[in-house]
Amino acid sequence: METAGSVTGLSRTERKARERAKILQQEEQRKAFKLVSKILKKTEADWTKEDVAMLQQSEGVVQELKQRKTKRETLKRKLEEVFDDPEELKLKVKQLATAIRKAKHPVVYTGAGISTAASIPDYRGPSGVWTLLQKGRSVSVSDLSEAEPTLTHMCIMKLHENKLVQHVVSQNCDGLHLRSGLPRSALSELHGNMYIEVCTGCSPAREGIHLFDVTTHRHGTGRRCPKCGGELRDTIVHFGERGTLEQPLNWKGAEKADLILCLGSSLKVLKKYACLWCMNRAPSKRPELYIVNLQWTPKDDLAVLKIHGKCDDVLKLLMEELNIEIPAYDKSKDPIFSLSTPLRPDEEDSHSRKLITPPEGLEVCSQEVVHDSGGASVSGGWFGRGYSKGRKKKR
Numbered sequence: 001m002e003t004a005g006s007v008t009g010l011s012r013t014e015r016k017a018r019e020r021a022k023i024l025q026q027e028e029q030r031k032a033f034k035l036v037s038k039i040l041k042k043t044e045a046d047w048t049k050e051d052v053a054m055l056q057q058s059e060g061v062v063q064e065l066k067q068r069k070t071k072r073e074t075l076k077r078k079l080e081e082v083f084d085d086p087e088e089l090k091l092k093v094k095q096l097a098t099a100i101r102k103a104k105h106p107v108v109y110t111g112a113g114i115s116t117a118a119s120i121p122d123y124r125g126p127s128g129v130w131t132l133l134q135k136g137r138s139v140s141v142s143d144l145s146e147a148e149p150t151l152t153h154m155c156i157m158k159l160h161e162n163k164l165v166q167h168v169v170s171q172n173c174d175g176l177h178l179r180s181g182l183p184r185s186a187l188s189e190l191h192g193n194m195y196i197e198v199c200t201g202c203s204p205a206r207e208g209i210h211l212f213d214v215t216t217h218r219h220g221t222g223r224r225c226p227k228c229g230g231e232l233r234d235t236i237v238h239f240g241e242r243g244t245l246e247q248p249l250n251w252k253g254a255e256k257a258d259l260i261l262c263l264g265s266s267l268k269v270l271k272k273y274a275c276l277w278c279m280n281r282a283p284s285k286r287p288e289l290y291i292v293n294l295q296w297t298p299k300d301d302l303a304v305l306k307i308h309g310k311c312d313d314v315l316k317l318l319m320e321e322l323n324i325e326i327p328a329y330d331k332s333k334d335p336i337f338s339l340s341t342p343l344r345p346d347e348e349d350s351h352s353r354k355l356i357t358p359p360e361g362l363e364v365c366s367q368e369v370v371h372d373s374g375g376a377s378v379s380g381g382w383f384g385r386g387y388s389k390g391r392k393k394k395r
Contacts, residue, residue, distance in 0.1 A: 113264020
């Protein structure tokens with residue numbers, strides 16, 4: 001292996017010669033890969049003597065190409081959507097219903113897959129945001145202000161009401177859990193909420209809920225805290241950012257989980273949060289895991305049961321099995337209208353986003369929310385720079 005010192009000691013002519021030799025070697029490798037790849041695409045019956053000789057001379061290249069092919073095929077299988085047949089789906093849902101009835105502290109984890117029925121794209125599905133971007137395709141812009149809670153959101157809210165779900169941990173920032181009527185004390189929003197901005201100067205944190213998307217790429221919303229005058233920030237963890245809190249702010253409702261039901265999440269992000277999987281417990285004492293997703297997830301091998309079905313379809317069958325009526329979303333009862341903070345006169349031009357329009361005749365009441373994890377009313381938790389950046393550490 002060449003050292004930095006040996007290269008530095010060479011003359012300019014020698015360095016150029018080495019660089020040229022390296023380029024020529026790389027070009028020869030590319031030609032070998034191209035030629036071997038072309039041969040391997042043929043059937044063995046069509047191989048010529050020259051082809052066989054070339055393959056024998058290029059064993060390393062052949063192995064590399066085979067490994068690449070295996071990797072592509074594995075990745076393709078993981079992206080494929082699999083559907084359980086109707087009878088198998090019913091049997092699996094029956095098993096899930098039995099487990100939920102027996103569980104003392106069931107918790108639900110939700111991902112983008114539960115909001116696709118509200119015309120919000122997921123990330124890693126066949127038409128997901130990251131899937132399309134990886135293929136070099138354009139991604140259509142969705143107006144999230146027009147989205148409403150789906151059947152799955154309403155089922156989760158009703159299950160919590162019936163004490164069959166104790167807590168919900170969501171990686172979605174669309175605010176639909178809040179709008180379904182799920183109490184904020186039962187919700188941890190890992191990646192924030194698009195309708196919430198927070199003052200990073202007040203302690204405890206002072207937050208405001210609006211009827212429009214407050215998200216910005218730089219996190220600052222351009223508005224000021226009415227109490228301390230500090231800059232208000234969104235609560236979103238953007239792509240490429242990392243949550244900085246060890247646990248969600250509102251975690252006490254989920255840490256006693258003995259059953260985890262994952263709905264519509266690839267778990268590729270959630271698997272990185274060790275606290276969500278009770279890794280501090282002995283393996284035999286960790287929660288039973290149930291997964292509802294059409295694609296492969298990195299937690300499949302650890303799951304007691306994997307259900308391949310759409311979230312709305314599975315939850316509809318589950319509610320039938322539990323004999324619980326599914327409530328319809330009623331916009332006039334949407335909590336966001338009573339929780340929203342009105343803009344001050346000098347803030348009217350601080351955004352250009354579309355508002356969630358209240359039903360005709362509904363008077364929008366507002367209240368200011370102060371986050372205090374020790375109080376009776378607990379705000380939803382979130383990870384991320386949207387909340388923690390700018391807060392001073394206590395000494």
